[in-house]
Amino acid sequence: MLRKHAWPLAVLFAVGAIALSACGSTGGTAQPATQSSSPDSGSGTTSDVQTLSGTARSNKADEKAGDMAPVSAPAETREKWVSLRAASAGDLDPVVINGAGLTLYRFDKDSANPSKATCNGDCAVTWPPVTVMPGGKIFFAGIKKQDIGVVKRDDGKLQVTIKGWPVYRFTKDTKPGDTLGQGVGGTWFGVTPDGQKAGPAKPVTPPPAAPDAKPATSATVFTGKNFDDFSGDNFASGITGPGCKDVRGEIKSIQPSGSLKIWSDAGCKGKSLVITEDVPDLAAIGFPAGIRSLFFG
Structure with missing residues (x-):
């Protein structure tokens, strides 16, 4: 932690x-x-x-x-x-x-x-x-x-x-x-993350998983949206594999090191999604309560 x-x-x-x-x-x-x-x-x-x-x-x-x-x-x-x-x-x-x-x-x-x-x-x-x-x-x-x-x-x-x-x-x-x-x-x-001119928010869709992405061996999870680990009581945690790992706190954003499966419930149960890129707002891709576990492998 x-x-x-x-x-x-x-x-x-x-x-x-x-x-x-x-x-x-x-x-x-x-x-x-x-x-x-x-x-x-x-x-x-x-x-x-x-x-x-x-x-x-x-x-x-x-x-x-x-x-x-x-x-x-x-x-x-x-x-x-x-x-x-x-x-x-x-x-x-x-x-x-x-x-x-x-x-x-x-x-x-x-x-x-x-x-x-x-x-x-x-x-x-x-x-x-x-x-x-x-x-x-x-x-x-x-x-x-x-x-x-x-x-x-x-x-x-x-x-x-x-x-x-x-x-x-x-x-x-x-x-x-x-x-x-x-x-x-x-x-x-x-400036936007891809170098364009910034403007109002646009609808967010889950990023497609890259088929050739290597399996993640680690991830950094944040209790704050947009990778915020300094405002108020927000913090970040480093999680490493292999296998299923539960996370603590209401996780709102995540940085995986490769292909990673995220779950809505502890024990790698409930709703799941494979991600391969940073996700600044988990609620925007269908996890309004954040995630509770990750699967490495």
Whole structure:
């Protein structure tokens, strides 16, 4: 069982001096950075960082660093790790949030193929890029590992990308659930787990089980929807196989390591479903009371 405690929910960011309309209408004065397979070309690759399934909490990250560090902390502290989590915020569902629960955005004047970050200078003060140091960690929940990357900016920093799109925070978002950056200048939008522009929730259907997925040997279960293991009394638990394993608590979301059968009742009884991907809301796929057991094998 992972340790249970509360994280602070408010994070202070420096407010940019440039007007929002200016940042929505220009990409900054610096030349864009590009992403390719060669680090020598001025780009970053995922080999420059560690990508780890799960949340910062479930991976026991330093809670005084990364996304949870104050803006006044040294860059080497703030860029130790980044957390990417599929969630909902305001009217946006799904949208990616960081470890502090703040909404992440994409910029239409950037490019995803190849990756290019064009928000520099004053623009990057209002829209701070999500950066990670070389060798740093990117935790992810509800996002496919292959969709996560980095691109080298003009200042040499590595900016996190989702499906090729560089991602940013917005300085006027100060608490979880804020989406004040949505639609600014007609060019800024919350980013979805697959790199698209976030919008209102759409009907959810159970994800199809990949026929070639390897059997799961472990899973992380969360008592909070959207892989929430820090709000209130929510927590996460690591479960390992083989065979049938009961789980404790009202489980609302889950990250399997492969093909896994979930059950509505203890002892692997009741309603069941095979999953192969992260499920941010078990109620949305037919388990309103959560799940009570898992079968590995």
